[in-house]
Amino acid sequence: MTPGKRYASSTDVARLAGVSQSAVSRAFTPGASVSAETRRKVMAAADALGFRPSIIPQIMLTNRSGLVAVIVGGLRNAFYGAVLERFATRLRDAGHQVLLVPVESDYSLDTVLEELRSYRVDAIVSGLAVLSQEVADALSAFRIPIVSCNTSVTSDWVASVDSDNRGAGRVAAEWLRRCGGTRFAFLAGPEESPASRDRLDGFRAGLAALGLGEPRVVIGDYSYDGGRAAAARLFAEAPADAIFCANDLVALGAMDAIRKRLGLRIPEDVMVIGYDDIPSAAWDSYDLTTFDQDPEGLVVQALDLVREMGESGPARGRVRVVEARFIPRGSTRNPPP
Amino acid sequence: MTPGKRYASSTDVARLAGVSQSAVSRAFTPGASVSAETRRKVMAAADALGFRPSIIPQIMLTNRSGLVAVIVGGLRNAFYGAVLERFATRLRDAGHQVLLVPVESDYSLDTVLEELRSYRVDAIVSGLAVLSQEVADALSAFRIPIVSCNTSVTSDWVASVDSDNRGAGRVAAEWLRRCGGTRFAFLAGPEESPASRDRLDGFRAGLAALGLGEPRVVIGDYSYDGGRAAAARLFAEAPADAIFCANDLVALGAMDAIRKRLGLRIPEDVMVIGYDDIPSAAWDSYDLTTFDQDPEGLVVQALDLVREMGESGPARGRVRVVEARFIPRGSTRNPPP
DNA sequence: TTGAAAGCGTTACCAG
DNA sequence: CTGGTAACGCTTTCAA
Numbered sequence: 001m002t003p004g005k006r007y008a009s010s011t012d013v014a015r016l017a018g019v020s021q022s023a024v025s026r027a028f029t030p031g032a033s034v035s036a037e038t039r040r041k042v043m044a045a046a047d048a049l050g051f052r053p054s055i056i057p058q059i060m061l062t063n064r065s066g067l068v069a070v071i072v073g074g075l076r077n078a079f080y081g082a083v084l085e086r087f088a089t090r091l092r093d094a095g096h097q098v099l100l101v102p103v104e105s106d107y108s109l110d111t112v113l114e115e116l117r118s119y120r121v122d123a124i125v126s127g128l129a130v131l132s133q134e135v136a137d138a139l140s141a142f143r144i145p146i147v148s149c150n151t152s153v154t155s156d157w158v159a160s161v162d163s164d165n166r167g168a169g170r171v172a173a174e175w176l177r178r179c180g181g182t183r184f185a186f187l188a189g190p191e192e193s194p195a196s197r198d199r200l201d202g203f204r205a206g207l208a209a210l211g212l213g214e215p216r217v218v219i220g221d222y223s224y225d226g227g228r229a230a231a232a233r234l235f236a237e238a239p240a241d242a243i244f245c246a247n248d249l250v251a252l253g254a255m256d257a258i259r260k261r262l263g264l265r266i267p268e269d270v271m272v273i274g275y276d277d278i279p280s281a282a283w284d285s286y287d288l289t290t291f292d293q294d295p296e297g298l299v300v301q302a303l304d305l306v307r308e309m310g311e312s313g314p315a316r317g318r319v320r321v322v323e324a325r326f327i328p329r330g331s332t333r334n335p336p337p
Numbered sequence: 338m339t340p341g342k343r344y345a346s347s348t349d350v351a352r353l354a355g356v357s358q359s360a361v362s363r364a365f366t367p368g369a370s371v372s373a374e375t376r377r378k379v380m381a382a383a384d385a386l387g388f389r390p391s392i393i394p395q396i397m398l399t400n401r402s403g404l405v406a407v408i409v410g411g412l413r414n415a416f417y418g419a420v421l422e423r424f425a426t427r428l429r430d431a432g433h434q435v436l437l438v439p440v441e442s443d444y445s446l447d448t449v450l451e452e453l454r455s456y457r458v459d460a461i462v463s464g465l466a467v468l469s470q471e472v473a474d475a476l477s478a479f480r481i482p483i484v485s486c487n488t489s490v491t492s493d494w495v496a497s498v499d500s501d502n503r504g505a506g507r508v509a510a511e512w513l514r515r516c517g518g519t520r521f522a523f524l525a526g527p528e529e530s531p532a533s534r535d536r537l538d539g540f541r542a543g544l545a546a547l548g549l550g551e552p553r554v555v556i557g558d559y560s561y562d563g564g565r566a567a568a569a570r571l572f573a574e575a576p577a578d579a580i581f582c583a584n585d586l587v588a589l590g591a592m593d594a595i596r597k598r599l600g601l602r603i604p605e606d607v608m609v610i611g612y613d614d615i616p617s618a619a620w621d622s623y624d625l626t627t628f629d630q631d632p633e634g635l636v637v638q639a640l641d642l643v644r645e646m647g648e649s650g651p652a653r654g655r656v657r658v659v660e661a662r663f664i665p666r667g668s669t670r671n672p673p674p
Numbered sequence: 675t676t677g678a679a680a681g682c683g684t685t686a687c688c689a690g
Numbered sequence: 691c692t693g694g695t696a697a698c699g700c701t702t703t704c705a706a
Contacts (some may be wrong), residue, residue: 119392119393359678
């Protein structure tokens with residue numbers, strides 16, 4: 001192609017405007033001391049050439065790129081879409097650019113981090129839970145501030161934002177009990193998901209505090225199909241009437257299995273509670289009782305950590321917790337007054 | 338913070354390894370001529386210092402950043418989430434980094450493009466439809482290859498990928514007619530959406546070809562709530578029994594309104610067809626007849642255009658079309674044999 | 675195979 | 691307020 005030259009440089013502009021290259025730089029620097037006349041000449045030449053300062057040399061000088069990487073694991077879940085959109089919008093409003101990094105598992109995380117490092121990203125926000133303390137420590141070697149969502153593990157360079165999963169589990173247990181539930185079950189996410197585990201822990205604790213036994217647990221995978229299959233497996237063994245699900249997608253799948261395949265009614269025969277409050281949860285066909293994870297709060301806290309780490313540098317033990325707000329809807333019966 | 342120095346440079350590595358800086362560069366350049374011994378020393382020193390070449394100076398030299406910007410308008414629709422994830426994955430596989438740019442309207446597009454230019458992005462993929470020929474021409478001034486999805490407008494620097502919306506509209510009309518539809522309606526997206534307009538055009542053409550009259554049209558906004566409201570407005574005026582919707586979200590909202598609010602049955606009383614084949618369309622509660630927009634094909638074509646423009650430079654009139662595959666499900670009756 | 679040196683486009687500093 | 695110069699970290703000549 002070679003369309004002449006793709007980009008004009010400040011030197012080109014300086015030549016055309018009849019000033020020094022430094023003058024051009026100053027004309028584009030807010031608050032620099034330039035005479036109105038010089039600025040006018042520079043801007044005219046810049047417009048003629050389609051010039052805008054490149055940010056690349058600046059990155060080279062400062063080692064700050066303005067880039068923040070956001071690592072996501074799977075966008076099929078509308079909740080992640082909503083969170084990602086918020087991150088992207090707020091990061092841009094704060095003057096950053098968003099580097100989107102899709103990662104299958106934390107297996108490939110090391111390779112990815114090498115690349116991000118070579119781009120001098122200022123920080124990394126990970127939707128992927130950083131699983132173990134070892135991984136968190138290993139990540140510190142990269143010396144890039146990392147904020148991990150849905151974990152409470154931290155290290156020098158890793159901070160985290162966590163939802164109050166345990167608290168929510170307890171609330172679910174109490175509500176289902178108050179509304180007349182007797183046979184409790186938990187449809188879990190992937191076995192290794194800390195969020196799913198914490199929700200179950202809270203659910204267990206809540207039931208125990210009420211003098212009730214262990215809930216039955218079916219392992220799933222955070223998807224609609226997984227929820228449907230899990231519900232089928234659950235009822236194939238024995239019925240349940242109070243089901244807490246690891247997330248909304250699982251709950252919606254379970255609801256469809258319960259109604260369309262098993263022919264039971266919700267909430268009369270079976271009550272269901274989800275987690276996330278994705279848009280579909282509010283749809284007329286489901287009207288799912290769930291928890292709002294406060295995506296706004298999650299994003300705000302995460303970005304506040306990014307800012308804080310950028311300013312004060314690494315420090316161990318930064319954790320923020322966002323509350324999960326209970327949203328009772330029609331998939332659970334009304335409690336007695 | 339200042340943790341000593343954040344990044345080691347090739348000069349630091351050279352000093353530690355007792356070689357020249359050029360040697361370090363070569364050791365990291367595949368196919369460069371370095372002796373095994375030198376490479377060994379360099380790598381040892383690099384590991385000790387945690388060194389990896391910065392990509393920034395390279396960008397400065399070549400004006401190619403490896404960055405491809407993806408502009409998205411709203412991630413609430415799961416279809417866009419799925420498409421975005423594919424884009425991100427494939428772009429990374431092709432060795433690019435993905436810059437995610439959320440944009441409310443094309444109002445702010447100019448500002449955004451200035452920024453992207455200063456980052457020397459190699460190309461821009463826009464999920465936002467580039468509306469008019471004027472906008473497309475204006476975009477050419479930025480001299481960055483742009484691929485626009487869901488438009489057929491092009492210019493020197495703007496290529497586009499379009500779904501066969503008209504063809505799908507015709508198929509919808511034919512299917513609804515064959516299955517016994519008599520009172521046709523179209524629930525549109527935003528008035529200015531070219532995709533929605535094209536789907537309607539095809540629907541109209543299909544009905545006309547069958548000797549049928551104009552469908553009734555209700556303007557909406559591509560959302561579930563919009564679909565619900567649009568269906569309510571439609572039936573408040575007069576009933577319909579064959580409804581084609583601008584996308585799946587609208588269709589799902591309409592289905593819920595028709596069943597839960599109006600007390601009608603689907604498909605016995607009313608048939609509904611959507612567009613996109615988002616995951617929820619296949620859920621048991623909806624089982625929505627729809628069109629698969631072939632997100633895979635969309636992404637492949639778009640990235641092929643990116644590659645092509647990167648290699649051969651600007652050229653007018655690059656358009657690719659991806660087929661929409663019809664997926665009959667339970668929200669329409671079975672056609673007579 | 676190796677080292678020295680130029681150059682990419684900025685910003686920041688220093689004299690004038 | 692202005693122009694010259696150093697510096698950032700790399701790749702790429704050019705000589706040796």
